[in-house]
Amino acid sequence: MNxxxxxxxxxLHRGWTEFLLxxxxxQDQGFYLFMGGATLLYLWFxxxxxxxxxxxxxxxxxxxxxxxxxxxxxxxVIIGPAYALAMEREDGTLLRHKALPHGMxxxxxxxLLYHSLGLLPMLLVILVPSFLLxxxxxxxxxxxxxxxxxVVVLGLLATLPLGMVLGSVVPxxxxxxxxxxxxxxxxxxxxxxxxxxxxxxGWVQAVAQVFPTYWIGLGMRSAFLPDAAxxxxxxxxxxxxxxxLVLLAWAVAGLLVTPAVLRRMARRQSGSQVAAAxxxxxxxxx
Amino acid sequence: xxxxxxxxxxxxxxxxTQEVLTGVDLDVEAGxxxxxxxxxxxxxxxxxxxxxxxxxxxxxxxRVLGEAPxxxxxxxxxxxxxxxxxxxxxxxxxxxxxxxxxGGYFRPYSTPEHPRPHDVDRLLDxxxxxxxxxxxxxxxxxxxxxxxxxxxxxxxxxxLLFLDEPTAGFDPQARRDFHDLVHRLSDLEGTTxxxxxxDLGEAEKLADRILILTGGRxxxxxxxxxxxxxxxxxxxxxxxxxRERFVHATDDPVAFVRRLVAQHGDELTxxxxxxxxxxxxxxxxxxxxxxxDRTAAPALLEVGR
Numbered sequence: 082m083n084x085x086x087x088x089x090x091x092x093l094h095r096g097w098t099e100f101l102l103x104x105x106x107x108q109d110q111g112f113y114l115f116m117g118g119a120t121l122l123y124l125w126f127x128x129x130x131x132x133x134x135x136x137x138x139x140x141x142x143x144x145x146x147x148x149x150x151x152x153x154x155x156x157x158v159i160i161g162p163a164y165a166l167a168m169e170r171e172d173g174t175l176l177r178h179k180a181l182p183h184g185m186x187x188x189x190x191x192x193l194l195y196h197s198l199g200l201l202p203m204l205l206v207i208l209v210p211s212f213l214l215x216x217x218x219x220x221x222x223x224x225x226x227x228x229x230x231x232v233v234v235l236g237l238l239a240t241l242p243l244g245m246v247l248g249s250v251v252p253x254x255x256x257x258x259x260x261x262x263x264x265x266x267x268x269x270x271x272x273x274x275x276x277x278x279x280x281x282x283g284w285v286q287a288v289a290q291v292f293p294t295y296w297i298g299l300g301m302r303s304a305f306l307p308d309a310a311x312x313x314x315x316x317x318x319x320x321x322x323x324x325x326l327v328l329l330a331w332a333v334a335g336l337l338v339t340p341a342v343l344r345r346m347a348r349r350q351s352g353s354q355v356a357a358a359x360x361x362x363x364x365x366x367x
Numbered sequence: 368x369x370x371x372x373x374x375x376x377x378x379x380x381x382x383x384t385q386e387v388l389t390g391v392d393l394d395v396e397a398g399x400x401x402x403x404x405x406x407x408x409x410x411x412x413x414x415x416x417x418x419x420x421x422x423x424x425x426x427x428x429x430r431v432l433g434e435a436p437x438x439x440x441x442x443x444x445x446x447x448x449x450x451x452x453x454x455x456x457x458x459x460x461x462x463x464x465x466x467x468x469x470g471g472y473f474r475p476y477s478t479p480e481h482p483r484p485h486d487v488d489r490l491l492d493x494x495x496x497x498x499x500x501x502x503x504x505x506x507x508x509x510x511x512x513x514x515x516x517x518x519x520x521x522x523x524x525x526x527l528l529f530l531d532e533p534t535a536g537f538d539p540q541a542r543r544d545f546h547d548l549v550h551r552l553s554d555l556e557g558t559t560x561x562x563x564x565x566d567l568g569e570a571e572k573l574a575d576r577i578l579i580l581t582g583g584r585x586x587x588x589x590x591x592x593x594x595x596x597x598x599x600x601x602x603x604x605x606x607x608x609x610r611e612r613f614v615h616a617t618d619d620p621v622a623f624v625r626r627l628v629a630q631h632g633d634e635l636t637x638x639x640x641x642x643x644x645x646x647x648x649x650x651x652x653x654x655x656x657x658x659x660d661r662t663a664a665p666a667l668l669e670v671g672r
Binding site: 083084087088091094095098102103106169172173174176177178179180181182183184187350351352353355356359 | 412413415416419421422441442444445447448449451452454455456457459460464468469471472473474475476519523531
């Protein structure tokens, strides 16, 4: 029996179990419903809005829905694992796996699957009501859904490692807010989610185009919107090839960096660290 | 006896400028239950973590099951069980689900002579969690949770088990049950066990051998009786004479009491003789060490109370 493959199998089972437990947890159900509700409210209040660019006019809802999906994907897949990892470093989950033969491989596999699966309920609570409430959201039919699929997969590969790295390097759970949440929110705002990036200064546009969030959004819009709507985008095109390349580059970088960062983090993990974190959590004012 | 299961020579550990371990030497033979005692901050947990391979020692030679823990591979990991302090994890899982999941990792290391992991239902029964097997872990009491930790520690049928303050927060019944469990592991499975504790009664009950760690070194090594004999003045005599009360430590209580009776006669009341227990030994040794006197024989101090 190959122990590594066996551990990966156990990790997949673990990820699936965590996903089922999360679906049954009122806390997580509440989170999904809140995100779904907030998104729908935003879209509903802007249902008459329009975006004009290069002579084309498209409904704001049609522009915003794919963009928000992209933002939630990037945000959820970075912040989710970051919090999970930081928390499970402190509560001992990670240490338990470190004490097992090939346990870390199983643990990381479980995390990857769990956070990938976690996107599904999020997409469902937003997409299903959107299709019931608004017209002309998906302009492309089956071809569009195919595009959605590869953008989601590439987007996951590009951003999930960022979340794992973030969760490995933050000193404590409380720091995920300032180290992770804040930069990711800023990034989301400048990435053309709520309004096209052209509204911002040139250098901000340049920064936004370095990171995956913008490209996931662009890819999603290219899946949902008709070709004419590309006129609103930078360069008046969907830039499909650059989208693939940028996301692939992030995925490859993540693949190269993440295992080393995870190994370093696991190496430094010890019982005294877990105990210290527990004491720190009990001591709010320092 | 073959090669010791744990063998440590000159283990040193420095954090920055602070020396936590200044040269620890210890051996644990196969099948032994050894208890590591010491004041808070003496380096017990650090020592255990080095042996578990969770921490790199600054210097020294450490061999556990024939390998250096820091570089040992996954096959070594499969032979070692670990129960640390303070877990709060897997609140949404149930004990059964967690044990099945974590136990699975040991399956590739199972052999006909030493099948791994334990059967989950039997193990749940052994640690007394059978009726809580399908409750959420987050709803277990502190003692139940700790028993689950022990179950996770032994799920892979380890040859060597590390327990760091396993009974902290146990009520007396849970403590008794836990002691039975340790005896069973040691007697039936032949598991070698190294544990730390603050409970001297527990050490006396469980351990074949006791090590006292203080000031970054092992200052005493032996069974509870042997340690007591190392402390000069192995009995404490208390008496009252008129309205005054006295305490005296002696290693020949019979002769002392005879003299006392001869000297005071009827004035003597409230006579009480108590043999030095592990607690006296422990306190004497730690005090001696903290006073900086590392050579003189430890002695019970004579005090008027």
